Amino acid sequence: xTEPPLTFAVPKGRMLKPLIALFNNSGIDxxxxxxxxxxxxxxxxxxxxxxxxxxxxxxxxxxxxxAADVGVxxxxxxxxxxxxxxxxxxxxxxxxxxxxxxxxxxxxRDVPRVATKYPSIAAKYFQTKGTPVEIVxxxxxxxxxxxxxxxxxxxxxxxxxxxxxxxxxVIKDEIHPISSVVVVNRAQFxxxxxxxSALLKGLRAGLVAQSPAQGAQxxx
Ligand code: PRP
Numbered sequence: 001x002t003e004p005p006l007t008f009a010v011p012k013g014r015m016l017k018p019l020i021a022l023f024n025n026s027g028i029d030x031x032x033x034x035x036x037x038x039x040x041x042x043x044x045x046x047x048x049x050x051x052x053x054x055x056x057x058x059x060x061x062x063x064x065x066x067a068a069d070v071g072v073x074x075x076x077x078x079x080x081x082x083x084x085x086x087x088x089x090x091x092x093x094x095x096x097x098x099x100x101x102x103x104x105x106x107x108x109r110d111v112p113r114v115a116t117k118y119p120s121i122a123a124k125y126f127q128t129k130g131t132p133v134e135i136v137x138x139x140x141x142x143x144x145x146x147x148x149x150x151x152x153x154x155x156x157x158x159x160x161x162x163x164x165x166x167x168x169x170v171i172k173d174e175i176h177p178i179s180s181v182v183v184v185n186r187a188q189f190x191x192x193x194x195x196x197s198a199l200l201k202g203l204r205a206g207l208v209a210q211s212p213a214q215g216a217q218x219x220x
Contacts, residue, residue, distance in 0.1 A: 006195050008049045009063055009071030011056035015094050015180060019072060022091065026206025028199070048195075060085060060183055069188040070196060075178045076157055080118050086189050089182040089200055091207065096159040098175040100125070101143075103168065108152035115145030115154050122155035125175050143167040 010019060010033065023030035032042035033051055042051045052068050059071040060083040076098060078087065098121060102108070115136045116122045126133045136151055143163050145151040157178060158164060158171065182203065184196055 002047070003195055005043060005047055005050040006070060006192065006199065007052060007068045009052045009054050009059045009068035011059055011072060011074075012053050013056055015056065015072070015074075016053075018093055019180075022093065022203065022206050022210065024206075025209045026202040028202060028206075063183050063185050066185050066187065068185070069192060070182060070184050070199065072180050073183050075176070075181050076118065076121075078181060078183070079176060080120050083183070084186060086184040086186060087181050088184060089203060091180045091182065091203070094178070094180040096157050096178045098155065098178055099158050099171045100153055100155055100173045100175065101158070101164055101169045101171050102153040103146055104170050106152075112152040113150070115142055115151035116156060117142060118155055121175065125155065143169055 010016065016033065020030045020033050023033075029044040029046045029048065030051075032044050033053075035042070040053050042053065043049070044051065052062060054062060054071075056074055057077050059068075059073040060077055060081070062068040063071040063073075064083045064085055072091065074094060075090075078085070079098070098118070100114075111132050111134055113134045113136055114122050114126070115138050117137070117139060119135045119137050122133075122135050133153075136145070138145060138150075142154045142156040144167070145154055146169060147167060153172065154169070155175065161171075164170065182200065189196060
C-alpha cells in the first residue's frame with residue numbers, strides 16, 4: 001500500500017524562502033511552495049507531502065490537534081504557550097533573541113508597564129526576577145509603545161537590532177535565544193514513525209549540506 005502524504009505545516013512570511021532552500025537540500029520536493037497563488041494546501045508533485053501554508057503563530061496549533069503531522073515553528077511561539085508537541089530538531093535558522101528593551105534614560109512607572117506580543121513569556125520573566133509589572137498586549141510594532149508612553153519597557157524579538165536602534169531603544173536583558181524548530185504531533189510521531197524519521201534524517205543532512213558547522217551543531 002502506498003504511504004499517504006505527510007501533512008507539513010509551513011509558516012508563511014520571512015521564513016518561507018530559507019525553508020524552501022533547506023527543503024531543496026534535504027530531498028524534499030518543495031516546488032509546490034514556490035507557486036505564487038492563494039492556495040493554502042499544496043501537495044508535493046512526488047506525493048510525499050501535503051504542505052499547509054499558515055500564519056507562523058498557528059503552526060503549533062495545527063500540529064498539536066493533528067490537522068498537520070509535522071511543522072516548522074519559531075521557538076518564540078512555542079515558549080509563549082505550552083503545546084503538547086515533540087520538538088525533535090532545532091533547525092538553527094531564523095536566529096534571533098527574545099529581549100527586554102526600553103529607552104536608555106527616563107524613569108519608569110513604580111510598577112513598570114511592559115508592552116509585548118508575548119504576554120506569557122514576559123510575565124514569567126518578570127515573575128522570576130521578582131519584579132511586579134503590568135503587561136500590555138500589543139499585536140506588532142511593539143517598539144512604538146515606549147516612544148508614546150504606552151509602556152516603559154517591551155519584550156520582543158530582536159534580529160539585526162535595527163528596529164531598536166532606529167527607535168532609540170536599548171536591550172536591558174536577554175530572555176531566550178530563538179530559532180526555528182521542527183514540531184511533530186505526538187500520536188503521529190509513533191504512527192508515522194518511518195516517514196517522520198526519514199524526514200528528520202533528510203533535514204539533518206540538508207542542514208549539513210547547506211552549512212556544515214550548523215548541521216553538526218544542530219541538536220536532536
Ligand atoms: C519583528 C520584531 C521586531 C523586529 C526586529 O517585527 O517584533 O519589531 O522584527 O527585527 P530587527 O532586530 O532586525 O530590526 P516584525 O518585522 O515581524 O513586525 P511587527 O512589528 O509587526 O511584529
